[in-house]
Amino acid sequence: MKPATNVRAYRGFFGITLLCLFILYAPLVVVTVYSFNDSRSITVWEGMSLRWYADVFVGPESGKFKEAAFNSFTIALVAATVATAIAVTSATAIVRAGRFRLRMPSLGLITLPIMVPEIVLAVATLIFFNSIGISRGYLTILIAHIAFCIPFAYLPVQARMQGLEDTFEQAAMDLYATRFQAFRRVLLPLMIPGIISGFLLAFIVSLDDFIITNFVKGAGVETLPTAIFGSVKQGIKPNIMAISTMLLGVSVIMVAISYFAAKWDNTK
Amino acid sequence: MKFLTTTAITLAMTVGAAQAEGELVLYHWFEYIPQELLDKFTAETGINVTMDTYDSNEAMLASLKAGALGTYDVAVPGDYMVEIMIGEGMLDTIGDGELANKGNIAPQWANPSFDPGWKHSIPYQWGSTSFSVDTDTYSGDINTTDILFNPPEELKGKINMLDSQGEVLAMASLHLGIPQCSTDREQLKALNNMLQAAKENWASFNSDTAKEVLVSGDAAAGMIYDGFSAKAREEKASITYAFPTQGYVVWMDNVVLLKDAPNRDSAIKFMDFLLEPENIAAVSNFARYGNGLSGTAEFLDPALATLPEANPQPGAGAGAFIQVCDEATQAVYDQIWTNLKK
Amino acid sequence: MAGGGVQKGRGPVSETYAPVRYPLLVPAWAVLLVFVAAPVAMMLVYSFLTKEFRGGVIWEFSLAAYDQFFFDRGLFGDEPPRIEWTYITIFWRSIWQAGLATLLSLLIGFPTAYFIATRPKDTRAIWVFLITIPYWVNLLIRTVSMRFLLREQGPLNDTLLALGVLDEPLRLINTNLAVQLGLFYSYLPFMVLPIYAAVERYNFTYSEAAADLYATKWATLRRVVLPAVKPGVIAGCILVFVPSLGAFLAPDLLGGAKNFMIGSLIEEQFKGNAGNWPFGAAASMILLTLVLIALLVATSLQRRAEGPR
Numbered sequence: 001m002k003p004a005t006n007v008r009a010y011r012g013f014f015g016i017t018l019l020c021l022f023i024l025y026a027p028l029v030v031v032t033v034y035s036f037n038d039s040r041s042i043t044v045w046e047g048m049s050l051r052w053y054a055d056v057f058v059g060p061e062s063g064k065f066k067e068a069a070f071n072s073f074t075i076a077l078v079a080a081t082v083a084t085a086i087a088v089t090s091a092t093a094i095v096r097a098g099r100f101r102l103r104m105p106s107l108g109l110i111t112l113p114i115m116v117p118e119i120v121l122a123v124a125t126l127i128f129f130n131s132i133g134i135s136r137g138y139l140t141i142l143i144a145h146i147a148f149c150i151p152f153a154y155l156p157v158q159a160r161m162q163g164l165e166d167t168f169e170q171a172a173m174d175l176y177a178t179r180f181q182a183f184r185r186v187l188l189p190l191m192i193p194g195i196i197s198g199f200l201l202a203f204i205v206s207l208d209d210f211i212i213t214n215f216v217k218g219a220g221v222e223t224l225p226t227a228i229f230g231s232v233k234q235g236i237k238p239n240i241m242a243i244s245t246m247l248l249g250v251s252v253i254m255v256a257i258s259y260f261a262a263k264w265d266n267t268k
Numbered sequence: 269m270k271f272l273t274t275t276a277i278t279l280a281m282t283v284g285a286a287q288a289e290g291e292l293v294l295y296h297w298f299e300y301i302p303q304e305l306l307d308k309f310t311a312e313t314g315i316n317v318t319m320d321t322y323d324s325n326e327a328m329l330a331s332l333k334a335g336a337l338g339t340y341d342v343a344v345p346g347d348y349m350v351e352i353m354i355g356e357g358m359l360d361t362i363g364d365g366e367l368a369n370k371g372n373i374a375p376q377w378a379n380p381s382f383d384p385g386w387k388h389s390i391p392y393q394w395g396s397t398s399f400s401v402d403t404d405t406y407s408g409d410i411n412t413t414d415i416l417f418n419p420p421e422e423l424k425g426k427i428n429m430l431d432s433q434g435e436v437l438a439m440a441s442l443h444l445g446i447p448q449c450s451t452d453r454e455q456l457k458a459l460n461n462m463l464q465a466a467k468e469n470w471a472s473f474n475s476d477t478a479k480e481v482l483v484s485g486d487a488a489a490g491m492i493y494d495g496f497s498a499k500a501r502e503e504k505a506s507i508t509y510a511f512p513t514q515g516y517v518v519w520m521d522n523v524v525l526l527k528d529a530p531n532r533d534s535a536i537k538f539m540d541f542l543l544e545p546e547n548i549a550a551v552s553n554f555a556r557y558g559n560g561l562s563g564t565a566e567f568l569d570p571a572l573a574t575l576p577e578a579n580p581q582p583g584a585g586a587g588a589f590i591q592v593c594d595e596a597t598q599a600v601y602d603q604i605w606t607n608l609k610k
Numbered sequence: 611m612a613g614g615g616v617q618k619g620r621g622p623v624s625e626t627y628a629p630v631r632y633p634l635l636v637p638a639w640a641v642l643l644v645f646v647a648a649p650v651a652m653m654l655v656y657s658f659l660t661k662e663f664r665g666g667v668i669w670e671f672s673l674a675a676y677d678q679f680f681f682d683r684g685l686f687g688d689e690p691p692r693i694e695w696t697y698i699t700i701f702w703r704s705i706w707q708a709g710l711a712t713l714l715s716l717l718i719g720f721p722t723a724y725f726i727a728t729r730p731k732d733t734r735a736i737w738v739f740l741i742t743i744p745y746w747v748n749l750l751i752r753t754v755s756m757r758f759l760l761r762e763q764g765p766l767n768d769t770l771l772a773l774g775v776l777d778e779p780l781r782l783i784n785t786n787l788a789v790q791l792g793l794f795y796s797y798l799p800f801m802v803l804p805i806y807a808a809v810e811r812y813n814f815t816y817s818e819a820a821a822d823l824y825a826t827k828w829a830t831l832r833r834v835v836l837p838a839v840k841p842g843v844i845a846g847c848i849l850v851f852v853p854s855l856g857a858f859l860a861p862d863l864l865g866g867a868k869n870f871m872i873g874s875l876i877e878e879q880f881k882g883n884a885g886n887w888p889f890g891a892a893a894s895m896i897l898l899t900l901v902l903i904a905l906l907v908a909t910s911l912q913r914r915a916e917g918p919r
Binding site: 060061126129130135136137218219220221222230233235 | 293294323335336339474476477480483484
């Protein structure tokens, strides 16, 4: 690797990069800072305080937010787990099972949820549940989340599997391991970094979703985004900023885990 | 605040620990019922309350028709919407004697035209819909619908409208002096044209932020309900509610028993609970509206009696309920609304 | 998300699990056919049904939804049909807003991606990390933050006023500009990452060759670098454009829900006052068609850019 020559460098690009980061972070930083504001009003700064964090846990709206958080995290956990399992089996079929007629159509189907605009998927899912007469609630949210999480779990899994030679499994099978043992004992352990990345991406996408959840949720079942949206419509209150800051923390932790998982090379 | 915190903690613990004796799923307007009252209901009956909110009668109707009927127990539609929902067969009938406290309904509300004899609903809160102006921004005469539909220079581009077809079109009809549910083509065309021109001066359509935009200064005038405006005034003194000389909208919200309610017994208990003067007064004290029961005076915040938002000035126009149109007429009003929103 | 394709043509594909390939695919097919493909098909059917008064559908074939979309028959529905510009305008406005947001992302995103890709290898990952974090943060929270920041008495105006840059606050909230800024901000990481991946793969000896032949730096960027990284640029544009087109949160929270975009138009048919399901389904179908066309165009552009290598 030779050092960067001036052929590569363009004046001004560094400045634009800083601008880019500024734009990406300014709103988040502002909300984080104001979440520690002691004031009841969001416009006046009255000194540092954790009162809005306390408010989230014991304030008048705490029941609503706790329930929404419970729904959000359980749905994300189940949806991401199921979606990742489906992603692993389908990636095995698409990357490790030769060429066959349904290979590209399968890939197309798996990536369909990210090709279709979210609002369209939301409308379609609502109409579907309505026409087959399933009343909306926790279960409909969960089903919808599993479906649209699949491509997000799939892509990192596929990327990892493509990066792995199949020599390890071939060697195992040469040593009389069954195909299932090869999968279970050789491929799966090697896949762990990809599986973690896929799971986390699906988890965060599920946690993030507003539009589809808003369409398919039923009576009294809220997730954090729909609960926050409901609150925000009546004005941004300081407790919303506290919740946002906590969710931001969750995101940063997850992206860090995902980052290290992606770098983890366990083939050696 | 301390009381609040304590109740909330107790509630959080009881919710987690005790097996609930029942559920109640409530479909309610946003920012209307105090959480403490729901907590009190839970404490008295052991019934857990979950609440979803909506921001217009029409949105509530659309959601219920879109498959949500059968998942909620009670809703809180306005007068004309009760009539529509009865017509659509979406309400269950309350049997004679099912509600122990029915006798508390005030005599003047004994037999409302939208639900004669209160067969499907009970009275909840009543008030008016008009608009408020930040008098720091505009100091001229505000008691005219021109504020919304032909605004002075200071208010142009700073007006928030309610995202509610019934109320916006009723106000517009009052402005033009034409009847609601008009079938006169010239009147309807004039209504459409007037709204198209007025739209240029509006900043947004929002119901649930109606108070917030006024308080924050994002809007200097906005359609709003009287009680909501009273709350806005507590946060910003210059927000003044108007009773236009052309008239304004009056309404009565009612608690209805929905068809196929999953927890019908809880719903009846809840309605009985709200028929107790002390409880309904708590809603009035919170939301700053009048209520339809007698015997509430001793529980009401004395300030409510003299609220400027509830006492029209001499010379104010008359209050008008929103009317229900037939299907063919409604189609034209729907078209006018669509033209307006697009 | 970009670069998600598998090797299509040449190159060997492992055959290890060939005998069980179909059982392995059953879960994915089952879930996606039932809960994604079937609903989209059902939506197509609904767009040809009759609207029920006050919400819901009647199971009778009707072209009314598409008719309402494309033709104006006057306030009373009895005038001769003229072209209805309203919804076309809403779609056009959405395309325009999404397009501007994409352009803005490209203008900021390309230099950023290029800059990051030309960092030494060990610091590169940190830059990518910094760009990725906001993507992982809840979109709703980011939009709310943006709304807070842009308010008339919000931190942005306060700062600019205090610095003396402005004499009176900027009116940003509830404007088209706010929506564009919101969309741009929501999807900016999607622009940076694919371009970064493309520039990282780019062989800089071409740039050196161009410099040796006395090409100016900007000419090199335009004539040499840009064509080589074009697939990444196209992928980035698609990843910003498509979600922007159907966005709901940014127009609703930043645009004041006054100037409709496609997302809010559709939402209104199901959740709002309108309650016209067939029309909502038809508008969704039209949006889906537009997106598929955009994807096809992008794929063919990408294929042409990659060339017969």
